[in-house]
Amino acid sequence: MKPIVKVQDLDLYYSEFHALKKVSLDVKERSITAFIGPSGCGKSTLLRTLNRMNDMTPGVKIKGSVSIGGYEIYSKQVDVETLRKKIGMVFQQPNPFPKSIYDNITYGPKIHGIRKKNELDDIVEKSLRGAALWEEVKDYLKRSAFSLSGGQQQRLCIARALAVNPDILLMDEATSALDPISTLKIEELVQELKHNYTIIMVTHNMHQAARVSDDTAFFLNGEVVEFDETKELFSAPEDKRTEDYISGRFG
Ligand code: ADP
Numbered sequence: 001m002k003p004i005v006k007v008q009d010l011d012l013y014y015s016e017f018h019a020l021k022k023v024s025l026d027v028k029e030r031s032i033t034a035f036i037g038p039s040g041c042g043k044s045t046l047l048r049t050l051n052r053m054n055d056m057t058p059g060v061k062i063k064g065s066v067s068i069g070g071y072e073i074y075s076k077q078v079d080v081e082t083l084r085k086k087i088g089m090v091f092q093q094p095n096p097f098p099k100s101i102y103d104n105i106t107y108g109p110k111i112h113g114i115r116k117k118n119e120l121d122d123i124v125e126k127s128l129r130g131a132a133l134w135e136e137v138k139d140y141l142k143r144s145a146f147s148l149s150g151g152q153q154q155r156l157c158i159a160r161a162l163a164v165n166p167d168i169l170l171m172d173e174a175t176s177a178l179d180p181i182s183t184l185k186i187e188e189l190v191q192e193l194k195h196n197y198t199i200i201m202v203t204h205n206m207h208q209a210a211r212v213s214d215d216t217a218f219f220l221n222g223e224v225v226e227f228d229e230t231k232e233l234f235s236a237p238e239d240k241r242t243e244d245y246i247s248g249r250f251g
Pocket residue numbers: 014017019037038039040041042043044045046057202
């Protein structure tokens with residue numbers, strides 16, 4: 001499988017604080033890559049670097065290379081809005097808009113100029129099906145998104161991300177606020193989504209990474225200590241620090 005994301009020698013500073021140190025990794029297309037490691041080691045920072053969300057944080061300095069689909073995303077020619085359209089993101093807390101289920105999904109497509117009702121209807125159905133939510137909500141599309149359970153809201157946020165047809169889905173601890181059954185549903189959903197999308201997930205739950213992902217990167221103090229196929233990393237870690245972490249000796 002060819003890489004869709006290539007990170008090379010990436011350093012990121014929050015003012016003086018060196019948050020990512022010479023990070024290099026390739027993310028394969030249509031696969032699930034997990035970032036694991038103790039809290040504060042740079043997982044979310046790297047995730048936010050991939051859709052240039054860190055641009056909005058004052059004092060951030062970046063050195064090194066991040067290319068997505070062959071384009072250097074920090075070059076001056078890159079249009080950040082177009083980049084973000086290609087890269088959806090789902091956060092820890094479900095964050096639907098205070099709008100109906102239908103309007104949550106159509107929000108992005110409308111911004112991108114889609115107006116026809118039949119086209120929007122199709123996008124709503126396709127996105128909700130893609131997020132395994134259609135059967136549960138198809139008769140209630142005009143209801144507020146807040147009428148849904150937490151797990152359903154998170155699947156709605158995934159559907160909202162899918163509605164603008166991204167290539168990559170970034171998930172930042174997307175199940176950590178959910179109950180075990182909703183978590184399992186999202187894990188199953190992610191396995192389905194990888195047939196059409198590239199998924200990169202931050203998780204503090206290494207069992208989740210082991211269950212769900214194809215590749216895993218283990219982070220510590222801003223460095224990627226080890227990056228490998230998930231089954232290799234968990235069964236035969238090369239670095240003592242990875243071994244200590246996955247066997248529960250710290251973190
Ligand atoms: P993780 O996702 O592994 O928990 P983060 O990427 O959120 O870690 O954070 C990595 C480090 O960068 C932490 O020490 C954190 O305090 C720091 N950090 C994160 N965001 C900011 C910010 N906006 N300003 C300054 N420091 C930050």
